[in-house]
Amino acid sequence: MDSKVVSMKEAIAAHVRDGDTVVIEGFTHLICFAAGHEIIRQRRRDLTLARLTPDLVFDQMIGAGCARKLVFSWAGNPGAGSLHAFRRAVESGALEIEEYSHFGMVARLAAGAARLPFGVLRNYMGSDLPAANPRIRTVACPYTGETLATVPALEPDVTIVHAQRADRQGNTQVWGLMGVQKEAAFASKRVVVVVEELVDEAVIRADPNRTLIPGLVVDAVVVEPWGCHPSYAQGHYDRDNDFYVDWEAISKDPGKLQGYLDEFVYGCADRAAYLARMPGLQDRLRARERTCAGVNYGF
Amino acid sequence: MMAAVAARELRDGEVTFVGIGLPNLACNLARALHAPNLVLIYESGAVGAVPERLPVSIGDPSLVTGSLMVCSMADVFQLFLQGGRIGVGFLGGAQIDRWGNINTTVVGPYAHPKVRLPGSGGAAEIAVHARRVLIISRLNPRAFPAEVDFVTSPGHRFHGRPRRELSMPGAGPVKVVTDKAVLETDPESGELVLAGLCPGVTVAEVQAGVGWPLRVRPALDAPAAPSAEELRLLREVLDPRGLYL
Numbered sequence: 001m002d003s004k005v006v007s008m009k010e011a012i013a014a015h016v017r018d019g020d021t022v023v024i025e026g027f028t029h030l031i032c033f034a035a036g037h038e039i040i041r042q043r044r045r046d047l048t049l050a051r052l053t054p055d056l057v058f059d060q061m062i063g064a065g066c067a068r069k070l071v072f073s074w075a076g077n078p079g080a081g082s083l084h085a086f087r088r089a090v091e092s093g094a095l096e097i098e099e100y101s102h103f104g105m106v107a108r109l110a111a112g113a114a115r116l117p118f119g120v121l122r123n124y125m126g127s128d129l130p131a132a133n134p135r136i137r138t139v140a141c142p143y144t145g146e147t148l149a150t151v152p153a154l155e156p157d158v159t160i161v162h163a164q165r166a167d168r169q170g171n172t173q174v175w176g177l178m179g180v181q182k183e184a185a186f187a188s189k190r191v192v193v194v195v196e197e198l199v200d201e202a203v204i205r206a207d208p209n210r211t212l213i214p215g216l217v218v219d220a221v222v223v224e225p226w227g228c229h230p231s232y233a234q235g236h237y238d239r240d241n242d243f244y245v246d247w248e249a250i251s252k253d254p255g256k257l258q259g260y261l262d263e264f265v266y267g268c269a270d271r272a273a274y275l276a277r278m279p280g281l282q283d284r285l286r287a288r289e290r291t292c293a294g295v296n297y298g299f
Numbered sequence: 300m301m302a303a304v305a306a307r308e309l310r311d312g313e314v315t316f317v318g319i320g321l322p323n324l325a326c327n328l329a330r331a332l333h334a335p336n337l338v339l340i341y342e343s344g345a346v347g348a349v350p351e352r353l354p355v356s357i358g359d360p361s362l363v364t365g366s367l368m369v370c371s372m373a374d375v376f377q378l379f380l381q382g383g384r385i386g387v388g389f390l391g392g393a394q395i396d397r398w399g400n401i402n403t404t405v406v407g408p409y410a411h412p413k414v415r416l417p418g419s420g421g422a423a424e425i426a427v428h429a430r431r432v433l434i435i436s437r438l439n440p441r442a443f444p445a446e447v448d449f450v451t452s453p454g455h456r457f458h459g460r461p462r463r464e465l466s467m468p469g470a471g472p473v474k475v476v477t478d479k480a481v482l483e484t485d486p487e488s489g490e491l492v493l494a495g496l497c498p499g500v501t502v503a504e505v506q507a508g509v510g511w512p513l514r515v516r517p518a519l520d521a522p523a524a525p526s527a528e529e530l531r532l533l534r535e536v537l538d539p540r541g542l543y544l
Binding site: 027028029052053072073074075076078079082086087090091093099100101102103106107110121122123124125126127128129131132146147175176177178179180182183232234238239241244287290 | 319320342343344345355356357358359360362363364369370371372373376377380381400404409411412414415416417418419420421422423424426427428449450451452453454457460462465466467468542543
């Protein structure tokens with residue numbers, strides 16, 4: 001079979017189009033900033049950005065003017081402050097929002113992955129969220145009559161997930177926090193996987209329980225070591241908590257935000273150029289060894 | 300003070316859904332002292348976490364290393380939370396009202412907010428499903444209005460309707476730990492009443508910090524100031540960089 005490996009530039013050019021609904025998932029862990037930066041560099045517009053926690057990656061994309069709408073469930077910078085580009089855009093009315101809770105977003109992607117029209121959950125009684133978002137509705141259980149909450153399925157045009165490793169077909173293995181990446185990939189029309197390491201199919205086959213996303217739902221594989229920074233990849237590098245703290249002052253000031261984008265996004269042709277601008281970064285954040293023993297898959 | 304008082308509320312062996320910041324400190328303090336078998340579950344998917352450093356976020360890599368299980372967020376919310384496995388949920392908020400309703404969404408009207416806050420995260424469903432909810436927040440009139448601007452996470456009365464009419468599996472907020480006092484939910488009315496005063500604080504000071512006429516229990520608890528051991532753990536072991544203290 002042909003390899004699905006392409007460059008980040010090629011993957012974004014081929015799979016992310018103006019007006020798309022774009023999911024870049026990863027809950028704190030494995031957030032693909034490299035893809036977000038390339039989308040900014042290719043000046044995509046009118047995107048509907050969806051993820052549970054917009055995080056710095058969507059704050060940067062909103063600040064760069066890529067987004068028309070944001071779908072989310074928690075928009076903050078944990079322990080450090082706010083996402084100020086997001087806040088400015090909401091408070092000025094420039095950005096449309098559609099807001100759920102985490103459970104609501106998880107249920108939306110799980111329904112999308114199963115090609116069901118909506119997700120069902122016992123939730124939102126006693127909350128103003130359904131009044132703020134009329135897409136949160138209720139249904140009567142056909143067996144018991146109980147009123148349950150519903151959320152519409154989310155089927156993104158494109159989902160981008162980062163992982164520790166994949167083979168050339170996109171069989172993708174993840175360890176550490178797994179968030180909603182599997183559901184998001186299965187729900188999406190197109191899937192781009194970005195990895196720290198490209199491995200032979202034999203490596204995947206030796207440990208199939210660790211495969212989170214099968215190659216059969218993957219359209220493109222990009223090899224981009226350190227592609228998550230300032231997010232992290234378990235076993236490869238730690239989260240750059242100092243940068244998350246620094247972001248508070250950068251995003252608060254539109255001038256500083258533009259300066260950041262000019263230097264670290266537009267001013268870098270690719271991820272290698274981005275990393276070259278931060279000497280010492282890799283020594284500071286490289287993960288220590290905590291390997292586990294394998295298991296016996298024999299029969 | 301808040302972290303120490305909140306930690307004492309946690310029982311050994313309990314299954315706790317942990318939020319970031321002070322709840323995280325309180326849970327790890329309890330685990331280091333009287334509740335070594337406290338099971339910490341983070342919404343990021345870490346179950347039975349034993350973080351070797353204070354996690355800055357609830358998705359910190361130190362929550363994974365050495366934990367009992369790492370699961371997807373679908374499992375966290377469907378199997379653990381909605382499945383009724385969570386004993387205590389720990390929440391904070393920008394606004395907390397007379398009925399224990401929590402607002403983490405907006406200050407001002409939703410369509411034209413004065414301040415846009417982060418939103419629910421997992422808080423709305425934690426407030427519905429956890430067997431009981433503890434709230435932790437500094438006491439001041441902005442944080443404790445008579446009514447929140449937006450109910451993100453339900454307390455005991457929703458636009459006049461009592462919680463028991465709304466078919467929620469969990470009991471809702473039972474206690475609010477602040478830097479000046481401890482408030483508890485009155486089982487009859489569902490409103491927060493003054494139940495305990497921190498050392499050196501008067502009833503008048505607490506009343507000045509809330510936006511409704513506060514009912515005062517006839518016999519008030521007096522939560523002890525943090526012990527030397529609690530302070531040492533908090534300042535030297537759990538939060539040496541002073542991120543949350």
